[in-house]
Amino acid sequence: MLDTDVLIIGAGLAGMSCAHHLQKENPALRCLVLEKSRSVGGLAGSFTQDGFTFDYTGHLLHLHDPYGKDFILRLLRGNHIRHERSAWIYSQNTYTRYPFQANTFGLPRRVIDDCVVGFLKTLNKRPPAQNAGAANFKDWSLQTFGEGISRHFMFPYNQKLWRAPLERLTTEWLGRFVPKPKVEEVLYGALTDQKKFFGYNASFLYPRRGGAQALPDALAARTSGIRLGAPVTRIDFRQKIVEAGGLGQIRYNRLVNTMPLVHLIDAVAGVPPGVRAARRKLLYNTVYCFNIGFNRPRMSDKHWIYFPEKRFPFYRAGFCSNFSENAAPEGTSSLYIEISRSPGARLDFNKTEAQILKGLRECGLTRRSDQIVTKKWTPIPCAYVVYDRDRTPSVQKIFAFLGENRVESIGRYGAWKYSFMEEAIMDGKRCAERLLGRKAAIPERPDAPLAALK
Ligand SMILES: Cc1cc2nc3c(=O)[nH]c(=O)nc-3n(C[C@H](O)[C@H](O)[C@H](O)COP(=O)(O)OP(=O)(O)OC[C@H]3O[C@@H](n4cnc5c(N)ncnc54)[C@H](O)[C@@H]3O)c2cc1C
Known part of the structure; x- marks a missing residue:
């Protein structure tokens, strides 16, 4: 049976950051990162089709934390562009900032x-x-x-x-x-027409080459022990054994989870009924992303647009080719269109695609002569954690159970929260510090459920 000191579920930014910081501080520690898919990065990844690079939807870097900023910039090694945000709303047949x-x-x-x-x-x-x-x-x-x-x-x-x-x-x-x-x-x-910038994301960075994937790829290059195509299917907290596709059983000393909290609880053997009941109360939405490439350059000068009105099936559209010219072949433009549904709700892709194209024409983004040169639907089954009244007490109940078993659960979905890439990296760093017995240098966000572990 395989044996490791720290077993990390998921090679997204949180999981890889945890492994990286553990290895940096203690190179002798045996760390294994199990990733179910064939590539690293999780939601911060990208895919390429017909020369277009799309993210799982546009992933822009908003850097706030001094350590996080320095760490990410060092990983990107100059492979980034800085943009002043051009974000708009389309309603009442009008674009407003x-x-x-x-x-x-x-x-x-x-x-x-x-x-x-x-x-x-x-x-x-x-x-x-x-x-x-x-x-x-x-x-x-x-x-x-x-x-x-x-x-x-x-x-x-x-x-x-x-x-x-x-x-x-x-x-x-x-x-x-x-x-x-x-x-x-x-x-x-x-x-x-007020041009003042408001909010947390007035400017952002984006990789010049490689899409969002450039960041997790750079982190993976500095992290060892990542096993791709290894989905964790069952976990026994009492025996401290994980079962993973292709690898069989693995014994661990400490476990760090970054997969969605609901899936973690589903995989654990012998979960107490109260914890199972709390898990059932956790809600999330599913985002369907329609990625399109058109045969016309510079279709818009905007980065992204919000669509509040019901007549549009999508809530947001963004222009990947405006984040980096390398995201689309010369003479073309690329967009991502985001649609949200309750988990399990059916989406008629053909019908919705027709509605999207009609909507894009109505708001003046496309012309009749525009031709689609590539397209792909990418569903994000667990996209946004829903903060309803049950979310926080349920998360606290689950974290008390994880705490009793000395299990860490971090990242956007492991900690079941609304957060972003830099924070996933910081979550991994803080978790490494806790595992190494050091107090995290930077305090947790007040709503972070990890407080339950202390
Ligand atoms: C629509 C959308 C847009 C976003 N836009 C932005 C943005 O513009 N800027 C920004 O900073 N952030 C953005 N985010 C947030 C950002 O994606 C996340 O904060 C960050 O990528 C989370 O990283 P993570 O490692 O916590 O989780 P994940 O990326 O989900 O990583 C978890 C990993 O676990 C793996 N996994 C799951 N189950 C198993 C299993 N059973 N066994 C093994 N591995 C498993 C997954 O494959 C995945 O690789 C966006 C999120 C969404 C949904």
């Missing part, structure tokens, strides 16, 4: 009135508690942005994305993801 709440200029007069008057009415009221687990998203949006902004953007867009009743969503995930403008910014953005 992101974020909607600060940029209503150009919309029909009655929509601007709704948004501005609604926002002004919120000012006399007590500000809503920020990120309080008890508040629900619907009330928070009404209290924070008012009736108009909620009705014209926040409600329809978030309904389309989360596929869950908005009054059941909490506000824990909002933090840096939904910027709140000041009153003068809302007014100014209603009167003029």
Whole structure:
């Protein structure tokens, strides 16, 4: 039987970062990273078809943490481009700048009135508690942005994305993801085309060559012990044995998981009924991505566009060929179109493709003469963790059980949270520090469920 000190499930950014930092600090430690697919990177990977490179949907680097930034830049070794974000919203047959709440200029007069008057009415009221687990998203949006902004953007867009009743969503995930403008910014953005940048992702980096995959590939080159095509199918916490396709049984001393928490619990033998019940309460959505290449260069000058209206089946569209000219062959453009569904809901690909193409023409992105030169659907079965009222207590219950068994579960899906690539890398580093008996140098985010382990 194979035997290892640390067994890591998943060679995405979190799993590889954990292995890399363990190996850097203690080269004698035996580390095994088991990855079910034939390539590294997980969701931060890319694929190439007919000369086009697509991510699992556009993966842009937003760097905030000094260590994370330095680490990622050293991995990329100059293979990156820096962009000022060009993000837009298409509604009421009009393009407005992101974020909607600060940029209503150009919309029909009655929509601007709704948004501005609604926002002004919120000012006399007590500000809503920020990120309080008890508040629900619907009330928070009404209290924070008012009736108009909620009705014209926040409600329809978030309904389309989360596929869950908005009054059941909490506000824990909002933090840096939904910027709140000041009153003068809302007014100014209603009167003029305000070019000010708001929010956590005002600029971003993207690999010049190789798509998002360039980052995990660079990390894999500095990490040993990765076994591809090795899906973990069963785990016995008591015996400390994992079963993996192609490798059989493997004995471990410490286990680190990065696969979705729900799948981890499904694979574990002898899970207590209370933990199983908590697992059943964890919700997520599935994102279907339609990747298209067209035979026309520079179809748009934008990076991505949000589509809140029901008449469009997609909630967002992005231009990969605007992230890097190497993402598409010369003389072409490439897009990704994102559609969200509840897990298990059927999507009629042919019908949806026709609706997408009609939608792209209606909003002026494509012309009748444009021809598709490549296309591919890529489903992301577990894409966004849904922060409803059951999410946090259920995650805490599951993490108490993992803690009793000295099992770490990290990354976007292992920790069951809304996060991004840099954070996955930092999660792996902090986990390595815990395993090595060192306290993490950088504190966890307050909502990180790993607190349950301490
Ligand atoms: C639609 C979408 C868009 C996004 N856009 C951005 C963006 O623009 N910028 C950004 O920074 N972040 C973005 N993210 C988030 C980013 O993808 C994640 O934060 C990050 O890639 C998570 O890394 P991870 O290692 O935690 O998880 P994953 O990438 O999911 O890695 C987990 C790994 O485990 C493997 N695995 C699963 N089950 C098993 C098993 N049974 N046995 C063995 N291996 C298994 C998987 O194959 C995978 O490789 C986006 C996410 C989504 C869904």
